[in-house]
Amino acid sequence: MPVTATATSPVDILVIGGGACGTLVARHLLDAGGLRVALAEARHAPGLGVAYATPRAEHLLNVNAARMSAFDARPDDFVDFLARHPQCAGLDPGELPGMFAPRRLYGAYLQTRLDQAPAGASLMRLGDAVVDLARAADGWLATLASGETIRARAVVLATGNQPGVLPCVEPGVDVVEAWDYASVAAIDADAAVCIVGAGLSMVDVLLSLHANGHRGAVTALSRNGLMPLAHAPGTVPQAGGVDALLPLGVRARMRLLRRWAAEATAQGRPWQDALERLRPHVRTLWQAWPEAEQRRFLRHAVRLWDIHRHRIAPDIAAVVAAMSADGRFVLHAGRLTRIAAHEGQCAIEWTPRGSAPATLTADVIVNATGMEKRLARMPGPLWDALRTGGLVRPGPLGLGVATADDGALIDARGRPVGGLWTLGANRIGDLWETIAMPELRGQTARVAAAAAAHVQAMSSHR
Numbered sequence: 001m002p003v004t005a006t007a008t009s010p011v012d013i014l015v016i017g018g019g020a021c022g023t024l025v026a027r028h029l030l031d032a033g034g035l036r037v038a039l040a041e042a043r044h045a046p047g048l049g050v051a052y053a054t055p056r057a058e059h060l061l062n063v064n065a066a067r068m069s070a071f072d073a074r075p076d077d078f079v080d081f082l083a084r085h086p087q088c089a090g091l092d093p094g095e096l097p098g099m100f101a102p103r104r105l106y107g108a109y110l111q112t113r114l115d116q117a118p119a120g121a122s123l124m125r126l127g128d129a130v131v132d133l134a135r136a137a138d139g140w141l142a143t144l145a146s147g148e149t150i151r152a153r154a155v156v157l158a159t160g161n162q163p164g165v166l167p168c169v170e171p172g173v174d175v176v177e178a179w180d181y182a183s184v185a186a187i188d189a190d191a192a193v194c195i196v197g198a199g200l201s202m203v204d205v206l207l208s209l210h211a212n213g214h215r216g217a218v219t220a221l222s223r224n225g226l227m228p229l230a231h232a233p234g235t236v237p238q239a240g241g242v243d244a245l246l247p248l249g250v251r252a253r254m255r256l257l258r259r260w261a262a263e264a265t266a267q268g269r270p271w272q273d274a275l276e277r278l279r280p281h282v283r284t285l286w287q288a289w290p291e292a293e294q295r296r297f298l299r300h301a302v303r304l305w306d307i308h309r310h311r312i313a314p315d316i317a318a319v320v321a322a323m324s325a326d327g328r329f330v331l332h333a334g335r336l337t338r339i340a341a342h343e344g345q346c347a348i349e350w351t352p353r354g355s356a357p358a359t360l361t362a363d364v365i366v367n368a369t370g371m372e373k374r375l376a377r378m379p380g381p382l383w384d385a386l387r388t389g390g391l392v393r394p395g396p397l398g399l400g401v402a403t404a405d406d407g408a409l410i411d412a413r414g415r416p417v418g419g420l421w422t423l424g425a426n427r428i429g430d431l432w433e434t435i436a437m438p439e440l441r442g443q444t445a446r447v448a449a450a451a452a453a454h455v456q457a458m459s460s461h462r
């Protein structure tokens with residue numbers, strides 16, 4: 001497949017962001033045939049994105065292989081890839097579907113599937129950031145950080161997870177970002193480490209410290225002191241009963257979910273079954289709530305939801321439990337107020353839940369607060385351009401961007417933007433469940449189909 005061209009050549013479709021979503025959109029477009037496609041990726045090789053760029057063996061997928069196919073039409077595709085991969089040689093093929101594979105293998109899988117696009121398909125790979133996007137005659141004009149420009153008839157915004165900025169940090173404090181895997185791996189084994197945030201990215205950091213034989217104290221600080229729970233082997237998706245949740249508010253839904261979980265355990269099944277029963281319906285459940293109820297969910301229940309829904313592999317949970325049990329790792333619940341440099345260390349001022357303000361000290365601060373969800377705070381020049389150009393408006397509750405059903409962006413005046421789509425985390429306000437591959441793969445196919453149809457319609461109107 002020819003893969004290079006100059007950035008100034010016009011293309012049919014420009015995909016901005018080469019993580020899992022952008023890469024799969026590109027692959028679907030190449031499969032459609034006859035389209036000139038460009039894929040712009042600022043930081044990683046296409047296919048990796050934030051999640052799969054980790055080179056670390058200890059970072060595992062949090063979804064088993066059976067559910068990680070990149071294609072709805074070929075549900076066994078990832079398991080087949082693993083079965084042929086040298087790193088899985090010698091493993092029992094019957095165990096592959098239940099395996100929580102290293103995330104770097106998933107990145108290799110996506111890269112392979114992009115490389116296997118039909119011979120003759122035209123993909124231009126641009127290893128640069130898009131810093132500006134504006135309407136132009138016949139489509140769009142994108143500007144790269146290098147200053148080069150590229151014209152496209154349609155654009156897909158696959159910018160994925162935007163890093164959240166750690167608040168309350170005074171000048172002079174160096175913060176290690178949890179998604180900067182090389183910097184986390186380079187943390188001195190004797191350093192006292194304070195991780196801010198207690199979700200999946202915090203768990204990643206703990207695993208890397210553990211793998212490096214970390215000896216220093218490790219603390220994590222989160223508002224409620226809750227951590228992701230573990231998957232249960234043998235969880236079987238249960239069908240039915242979801243309609244009963246639809247008319248209920250946050251409290252009543254939580255109560256019913258607890259009842260389902262209790263029923264599952266009473267029948268000798270894992271409580272996780274109750275969550276699996278919901279998974280395909282989360283979008284409908286989210287959209288059935290009026291905005292006030294969605295707000296209530298964010299205020300009172302989101303953290304409980306997250307730790308039950310975004311679970312970790314059992315082996316990983318065992319490492320975290322062992323580190324907690326022998327005191328190598330302590331999780332605090334409280335509110336961070338300030339981090340300042342203090343006598344060669346960092347002083348972390350925080351208010352523990354239900355008690356008076358306190359101060360912790362650490363040598364290294366790690367930001368594991370996860371992704372930025374609010375449009376107003378999305379960082380970088382491209383987002384500045386989209387906001388000032390009126391091409392975006394916030395999604396419900398200010399989360400992500402507002403989109404039409406097919407992922408077309410809705411502009412600041414409330415109209416769908418012709419020829420500009422998005423998917424993934426950007427749609428969180430509209431869909432809520434739009435973060436993991438089981439949902440994203442369908443979006444990639446649908447957005448690619450919409451963009452291809454747009455370009456075809458433009459051609460036939462010429």
Ligand SMILES: Cc1cc2nc3c(=O)[nH]c(=O)nc-3n(C[C@H](O)[C@H](O)[C@H](O)COP(=O)(O)OP(=O)(O)OC[C@H]3O[C@@H](n4cnc5c(N)ncnc54)[C@H](O)[C@@H]3O)c2cc1C
Nearest residue numbers: 017019020021042049050061062129130160161424436437
């Ligand atoms: C640490 C972590 C672990 C995860 N583990 C799993 C898992 O096990 N299973 C699962 O299903 N999901 C997992 N996820 C969810 C994961 O986000 C999705 O599976 C998927 O990778 C999202 O892909 P994406 O392309 O939408 O976003 P991203 O991976 O964030 O990729 C977006 C890409 O766009 C690029 N970009 C952004 N702006 C620009 C610009 N202006 N110009 C050019 N390029 C740009 C970025 O450099 C980035 O590479 C995990 C997420 C994280 C953060």
